[in-house]
Structures are given as structure tokens and as C-alpha cells.
Amino acid sequence: MTEEFLSSSPEETRQQAREFAAGLHSGDIVALSGQLGAGKTEFMRGITEFFNCDDQLSSPTFPLFNIYEGTIEGEEVTLHHFDLYRIQSLHELEAIGFEEYLSSAFLSVVEWAEKFPEYASLYTATVELEHTGEESRRIVINRNAR
Secondary structure, three states: OEEEEEEOOHHHHHHHHHHHHOOOOOOEEEEEEOOOOOOHHHHHHHHHHHOOOOOOOOOOOOOOEEEEEEEEOOEEEEEEEEEOOOOOOHHHHHHOOHHHHHOOOOEEEEEOHHHOHHHHHHOOEEEEEEEOOOOOEEEEEEEOOO
């Protein structure tokens, strides 16, 4: 199922992410893609807002991986947020335990997932963000059948 939205501000991007997050389930793995500055961090911020994560979200480009603790319906959940921008090889990705981390969280979100198509079959949804103007973004969401 494919959905497409236009966002005219960072707040609209976060709102769209919150609505998207409402449909996520335990074990979901989301591929998040788009050019630098396309709004991936804002989209992720909306997801963490939905899950009531207290930690301030930052782009994980330097650390590669962030863990956020949150809640949904009173239950504690763990979110794993990867940024594969600086990962250069499949060997390097495997060496950090990528696949094990994916399977050990309530939700995992992977930025720059398209760099490693070997993992495409694991993603339960893909979100693509694209510049359409100074502040506007096109958001395309594909939810894979579970």
C-alpha cells in the first residue's frame, strides 16, 4: 500500500510521521530515505514524539546508532535509529551487529537503508522524503504486507 503526502513545513513533516507511527507494530523495521536535508531527521523526530521518547533527537550521522526509550499505551518500548550514511561496506555494517540490533527493538528506523539492498526484505515499511521546494517535501510511504 502506497501513500503520498505533501508537507509545507517541518511541523507538517513531524505530524505526518506521528500519524505514520500510529500504525506501527512491535518488530517493525522502517527504511527512511532521501537526500541530505530532505527531512529524515524531522520525520524521525515525529516518530519519537509519538512514542513519548524523552531524549532529544539528533541526527545519528556521527554515532551511526541511537537508542530511544519511550512508551506506547503505558508500555515501555525501545526504538533503534540507524544512520548508514558513513558505513562504507556490508562487512562494516555486519561488524556492528546491525541485523541483531534490528531484531531486538520494538521499532527500528534505518536512514540511508538504500545503500544496502541486501537488507531490503527485512523492512516492513519504506518512507522516502524528497525536496519539492525551500520548505516543502514530498513524502511517499510504502507499507509492506505483514
